[in-house]
Amino acid sequence: MSIPPISALSAAAxxxxxxPTQATQAAxxxxxxxxxxxxxxxxxxxAMQSTSSALAIKAVTGDLADVHDYTIASTQAAVAMELTAxxxxxxxxxxxxxxxxxx
Amino acid sequence: MGTFAAIGIAGSGLDVYRKWIDAVSDNLANxxxxxxxxxxxxxxxxxxxxxxxxxxxxxxxxxxxxxxxGSAEGRLVYxxxxxxxxxxxxxxxxxxxxxxxxVQLIMAQRxxxxxxxxxxxxxxxxxxxxxxxxx
Numbered sequence: 720m721s722i723p724p725i726s727a728l729s730a731a732a733x734x735x736x737x738x739p740t741q742a743t744q745a746a747x748x749x750x751x752x753x754x755x756x757x758x759x760x761x762x763x764x765x766a767m768q769s770t771s772s773a774l775a776i777k778a779v780t781g782d783l784a785d786v787h788d789y790t791i792a793s794t795q796a797a798v799a800m801e802l803t804a805x806x807x808x809x810x811x812x813x814x815x816x817x818x819x820x821x822x
Numbered sequence: 823m824g825t826f827a828a829i830g831i832a833g834s835g836l837d838v839y840r841k842w843i844d845a846v847s848d849n850l851a852n853x854x855x856x857x858x859x860x861x862x863x864x865x866x867x868x869x870x871x872x873x874x875x876x877x878x879x880x881x882x883x884x885x886x887x888x889x890x891x892g893s894a895e896g897r898l899v900y901x902x903x904x905x906x907x908x909x910x911x912x913x914x915x916x917x918x919x920x921x922x923x924x925v926q927l928i929m930a931q932r933x934x935x936x937x938x939x940x941x942x943x944x945x946x947x948x949x950x951x952x953x954x955x956x957x
Contacts, residue, residue: 787836791941795826798948802825805952 753810757803764803767796827881828944834874834883835937841886842869842930846923853918859908863896864916893917 774789783789845867855864872887895917902911 785837785840787833787840787938791829791833791836794941794945795829798826798945801949801952 757807757810760803760806764796764799767792767799771796826944826948828947829941831881831883832937832940832944834885835940836934838869838871838884838886839930839934839937842871843927843934845869845889846927846930849918849923850920850927852916853920853923855916856904856906857896857914858906859898859912859914861914862894863914864918865894866892866916866918868892 771789771792774783774792777783778786778789849866852864857863868890870887870890871884874881874883874885876882896914897917898912899915900911901907901913904911904913906913
């Protein structure tokens with residue numbers, strides 16, 4: 720029974736050294752994509768919340784034409800907030816799960 | 823409309839029903855508005871609802887296309903003691919049927935409630951979707 724893997728091991732080492740860098744680059748790209756989409760989601764959320772607060776000011780000053788305009792805007796902002804928070808929490812959970820991984 | 827299409831569509835319904843209630847309240851407020859017989863009577867206001875263009879399939883809803891007006895003829899009522907009465911003792915009342923207006927009021931109110939219920943349910947639905955896989 721021969722044991723050839725000793726030479727194979729030294730040959731495999733550089734390859735396994737190269738692979739992580741590629742993986743890191745790929746992970747970097749994915750991070751960027753997720754970060755971009757999260758940022759745009761947060762932008763949308765911010766727009767919804769500013770619409771909602773503008774309508775709240777209108778309601779207080781008596782300029783609100785429709786009561787339901789404000790309640791709808793605030794509901795949308797609340798649900799979008801929850802959605803964004805959920806996505807962020809899932810992403811952090813996934814990250815923590817990966818960090819807990821052991822060889 | 824994206825993520826909150828149902829809420830947006832139901833919101834357009836709320837708009838229309840609110841305007842309908844406005845029109846009914848205007849009609850009821852003016853149901854006793856008397857004019858002299860040589861003037862036009864107060865004209866009842868009716869809302870013309872129109873479905874939104876839904877070519878893409880994900881939009882939709884409804885909007886108020888305009889207002890229609892009732893007869894300016896009104897009805898002549900014999901009230902000789904009225905300050906606006908003409909030589910024969912007639913004044914002009916608007917041609918508005920109160921029971922019909924009350925029925926329209928109920929319809930508008932129920933329609934508004936239905937659309938508000940849709941918004942509530944849609945919100946519940948979205949919240950349910952967020953809890954998928956939480957545990």
